[in-house]
Amino acid sequence: MMLQQTQVDRVLPKYEEWIRKYPSLGTLASARPADVARTWRPLGYNVRPRRLHWIAREVMTRYDGELPSDETTLRSFKGIGAYTAGAIQSFAFGRRAPIVDTNVARVLFRVFVGRGDRTTTSLKKHLWSLSAAVLPRQNVFDFNQALMDLGAMVCVSRRPQCPICPMRPICEAYPFEADAERNRA
Ligand code: SF4
Numbered sequence: 288m289m290l291q292q293t294q295v296d297r298v299l300p301k302y303e304e305w306i307r308k309y310p311s312l313g314t315l316a317s318a319r320p321a322d323v324a325r326t327w328r329p330l331g332y333n334v335r336p337r338r339l340h341w342i343a344r345e346v347m348t349r350y351d352g353e354l355p356s357d358e359t360t361l362r363s364f365k366g367i368g369a370y371t372a373g374a375i376q377s378f379a380f381g382r383r384a385p386i387v388d389t390n391v392a393r394v395l396f397r398v399f400v401g402r403g404d405r406t407t408t409s410l411k412k413h414l415w416s417l418s419a420a421v422l423p424r425q426n427v428f429d430f431n432q433a434l435m436d437l438g439a440m441v442c443v444s445r446r447p448q449c450p451i452c453p454m455r456p457i458c459e460a461y462p463f464e465a466d467a468e469r470n471r472a
Contacts, residue, residue: 288335288371290388297440312316315343329410338366343442356380368414385418386431389436394454395421397442401459446471 289298289305308326309315312345315323320340327336342364346354347435354375355361361372376384387395395417404410425431441448449455449464 288339288366289330290374291335291371292332293330297330309343312343312346312354313339316347318414335366338364342366354379356382358384372386377427381428383422383424383427385415385422386435387415387418388435389439390442391434392419392438393429393444394434394438394442396446397460397464398454398458402463 289302301463305326309318309323318340320337323340324333326438327333330387333340343387344363346352356376356379358372358376361367361375362369373384376382377386392405392411392414394415396410399417400410400413418434437452439453442454447464449458449461449468452458452461455461
């Protein structure tokens, strides 16, 4: 939830402080709202700590302190959408669940679609379907993390690093990106 619309560099120091202070959902649930809000600063989007606090309390009272692992229940909590539910399922429970963040969406779009408008609702749905279709049977955690890292470090928004990219042989966007790079040279 800290990573929703926030870069990793900004989140890391705060995450460490947060985990030291609230090492379990139980400690978070019993914290005072004002302390939770103060600990979250300066990440912004202040509705997120309130929701996280509320989720912790719900889990303690309604689910015996165990965070549910199924998508439907996770998404019934305010503040957990498709991306966060996928991240929790994949990273915390090792389930075969897709995650589409900005970086993953860019990689999938370039590899399987190539060009066009990436913002339409139908295309967003298509990218979610693709992300589910390409999931391996095992090591989903590693696969999702690798896809996110590929988008963050290689298939970046401007000037993707195609020459070192493992997806180059099958990438629909590669010819266009290679042309653009040649034009820049
Ligand atoms: S070949 Fe280039 S455009 Fe295609 S996925 Fe790799 S970095 Fe992105």
